[in-house]
Amino acid sequence: MADRPHVLIGTPELDAVMDALADVLRATRLNGGAYLRGEFREPWCIAGGTGLPDGVAPYLTDTTEIVPYHFVLDGLLRVKTDGAPPLEIQSGEAVLFPHNSAHVLGGDLALPPTPSADLITQSGDDVPMFVMNLDGSGHCTRIGCGYLAGERLRFNPLFRALPPVLPFKVRESRAADWVRSTFQYAADQIADGRIGSDTVLAKVSELLLVEAVRSYVDALPDGQSGWLAGLRDAYVARALRAMHSDLGARWTVEKMGREAGLSRSAFAQRFTGLMDMTPMQYLAHWRMEVAAQQLCATDRSILAIAQDVGYDTEAAFSRAFKRHLGKPPATWRRNRARMGSE
Template identity: 50%
Template structure:
C-alpha cells in the first residue's frame, strides 16, 4: 500500500499549461502565477503549484529571496507554495513583471512571452498543477527540481514530456493536454525523490512516509477515513502495539493517530462542502460521523463556523 499515492489521490491534482516563453540575453522577470493566468482550465481548486520546463537554457532562478540556482535544458522546477520567483540570464538586472510582457493568444491557445535583448536564447514551457490544500503540499520545500532527461526510471514519462513540450513550442495543437497529464505524474515523482533525499533524522509528514509502519497507517487512514478506527484496530492492521504505534506516529507526524484522523475527516468534509451539492447529513456519514449534529460540532471547532455557514461563505 502506497501512502503517498493515497494522499495525492485526495489532493486531486489537475494539470494545465498556460505559457510558452522565449527569451534572449539579457533578461530578468519576476513571476507570480495567479488564477487569471490559468483561466478556465483551473476549475474550483484552491491552490496553484506552478512549474517551468526549461526547453532551452540555462535559466537562473531565485525563489522568494533564497539562493539562486541555474536550471539546465531538460529540467523542470515546481513551486509547491507558489512563491514569487525571479528568473533570468542575470538576476542582478531589475526584473520586469511577467504579467507586463505576457501576450494573450488571440486564438484561445497558449499565451506567450518574447522578451530580452539580442543575445543567447532560452525557452521554457510554463504550466500549473491545481489542487486543494493538503498537509503534503505544506510540507514540501519552496521548490522541487527534476531533471526529466537525466533521472533514472519512468523513462517513458520523461521522453513523452519532452516530445510534448517540443510540440507545444512549435505551436502544434493537441500536445497541451498530454503535457498537463504528464505534469501530474512528474510531480509525484519529484515528491518521491524529495522524500528519498530527506536526512535520516528528519521528522514531519514526508519523513513519515519512509517509516513502513507510519506510512501504512497514513495509507489506511486516507483510504478509508470514515471507518470506525481505533488505535487498537490500527495497531492490529499494521502489526504494532497501540503504544508503539502512537509513539512512532506522534514522533514523526507531530500528532497522535486519532487526532490526525480527525483532521483528515475535516479536510475531506471541507472539500465536499465546497465542491459538491451533497447534504450535510450525507457528508457527515461519508467522513465517519453517525449524526449531523456531531459532525457540525466537530466542523465548527475546526473551522470556526458551522458547516452550512462555511459552505455559503465559499460561494
C-alpha cells in the first residue's frame, strides 16, 4: 500500500469524512433521549446492563440500537468490560459503548457491583431525567450518563468498525468547552422541566459520539483496515463522500477513481486494501440498506426507490435486493409492516 495521505483538519477531505459519517448516523436515526446524573462517594462500584432500565425505556421507544455513555464531570471513573483491561476515565473525559457491552464502573472495581437499575430514580414527572446516588464517606465522583438510541442497520459500516469500548478525552476536543457546558445546561433545564431541553441534550449526545469517532479515527495506527481507516484516507474519503451523496448515479470503479483523484486500478487497490471489500460491493451494500429503510419508512413505489439507489428497472432492483436481504422488496415491505403492527 502506498503512503496514506491522512485527512487534515480544515480541509475538504475533512468535509468528506463528516458527510459520510453523517449519512450513516442519519440512517441509524440516533438520538439521545434520556439523561442520568450520578453522584457517587468512595467506595463504590455499579454494574451497567445491556438493556434499558424500566423508567428509561418509555423515552426510547422503537429502539434496536443502544449506545450508553458516561461523561465524567468531576472525579475519576474506572471502567471494566469482559475481556478487556480496566480503563481510567478522568474528569473532562467520556467513555461510550458502541456495542452496548455490559460493563462495571466505579472507584473500586474489586467491590461487588450494585446493579445500576436498583439506583435509578426519576427526578420529576414526565421528564427524561434520572438520578443515581451511592453514599460513601470518601471523595465524590459526578458523572453524566445517557443513551444514544436508534435503529440497528443490517449493514452499519460505522458500528462494525468501532471497538466495544470507546474512551474519549473530551477536554482535548475542539468542542470541549461547548460540550461540557451544554451538557450541564441541558441537564439543569431538564431538571427544571423546561420545554425543548431534552432536544438540546439529544444533540449534544450526538455531538459527543461524532467527536469521539473523529478522535478515534485520528488515532488509528497505520496499517489498520475497515471503514474508519477508509475515512482517514483522503482518496477513499473523497470517493465515499461522492457515493453517499449520490447513490442514484451510474457508478463505476473508474468514475469513483476520478472522484478520488486516482486511476481506476490504483483506486480499486487502495479502496479494497483499506475497506476489506471492493468499491462496488460497498456501494451495493449501502444502496440496499438505504432502500430497505425507505421501504419500511415510506409508501413510495418500489420503482421510485429503485431509481433513487441507482437501478433503472424494478426487476433489476428486485433481483439485487433479494440477493442481499433474502426476499424481494415487496415481500420485505409487507413483512416489516406486519411486524410493526403486532
